[in-house]
Amino acid sequence: MRLAKLVEKYIAEQEWNKEQIQVDVNAGTAKFGTNITISNQSFHLMVESNEERELLLFNLSTPFSVIESKLPDAFLLLNYLNDQKIYRGRLIVNENGNISFKDSIDMQNIEGNIVLIDTILQSGIRVFDDNMDAIASVALTRKTYKAIRKKYDKEVAIENHPYSAKSIQTLTGDIAGEDIMALCFIVMMEASKSAKDDLKTIMDGIKKINKTKDGWRKMQEQCKVAFVELKSDLDDCSELSESEGLRLQMAMDRMSKMMQALSNIEKKISESDSTIINNLK
Numbered sequence: 001m002r003l004a005k006l007v008e009k010y011i012a013e014q015e016w017n018k019e020q021i022q023v024d025v026n027a028g029t030a031k032f033g034t035n036i037t038i039s040n041q042s043f044h045l046m047v048e049s050n051e052e053r054e055l056l057l058f059n060l061s062t063p064f065s066v067i068e069s070k071l072p073d074a075f076l077l078l079n080y081l082n083d084q085k086i087y088r089g090r091l092i093v094n095e096n097g098n099i100s101f102k103d104s105i106d107m108q109n110i111e112g113n114i115v116l117i118d119t120i121l122q123s124g125i126r127v128f129d130d131n132m133d134a135i136a137s138v139a140l141t142r143k144t145y146k147a148i149r150k151k152y153d154k155e156v157a158i159e160n161h162p163y164s165a166k167s168i169q170t171l172t173g174d175i176a177g178e179d180i181m182a183l184c185f186i187v188m189m190e191a192s193k194s195a196k197d198d199l200k201t202i203m204d205g206i207k208k209i210n211k212t213k214d215g216w217r218k219m220q221e222q223c224k225v226a227f228v229e230l231k232s233d234l235d236d237c238s239e240l241s242e243s244e245g246l247r248l249q250m251a252m253d254r255m256s257k258m259m260q261a262l263s264n265i266e267k268k269i270s271e272s273d274s275t276i277i278n279n280l281k
Helices: 002-014 068-084 114-140 145-159 165-172 177-236 242-280
Strands: 021-024 029-038 041-050 055-065 090-093 098-106
Touching (some): 002 021, 002 029, 002 041, 002 055, 002 114, 068 114, 114 145
Antiparallel strands (some): 021 029, 029 041, 041 055, 055 098
């Protein structure tokens, strides 16, 4: 009973109860069952050995059964996980409606090693750890395979994005340390050049604003001079007809409004200039 002893050795290593081993010497089989916790739920583990066929068999089952109406969605999800995800073993719906991870090891001409058993078990645990939400949702809720598949496809798209952590690691995985430093230097140089170009664009914009402000100031000064001259002429006029006086007063009012408008425009330009400068700090 070489394989049965190997199973016993693994059970002892895990400090599980040996009394749960069922050995049939005549049939050359041994079975061991226990419960293990995965994602805060109690899963049932069954390990079997078959001396005649020289096989170790593993079965890790969920604590819940698939709702009958959700079986088509469950089958579709399990097929997707079996085909698209890189795991050992297969996910199935067993005769009791539970979702099970099943795997086997052909031990013919292979020296017994408990590492093999642990590798299979950890693979099964990882299957459920990675996909527990999807499996439980498709088995017990109204959530459909289509909705779950859409989520998986989105995750795959993000993972395969050229700037994802995985893609960068793939690209740089074989690059030596010195080459990585050189690559970082090139990236920093490009970033510096880009920042320099942005700064030049902003400075050119500030120069244009200052040039515009100078033009407005000159126009405002000219209007001030004209206004003063007009007011002086009015003061010098001791005798004006009523109509001429009214026309002159209207002209002065228009001039005053123009100067106020010019002052407002200059203020707006100054505020825009200050905003740009503050953004540069």
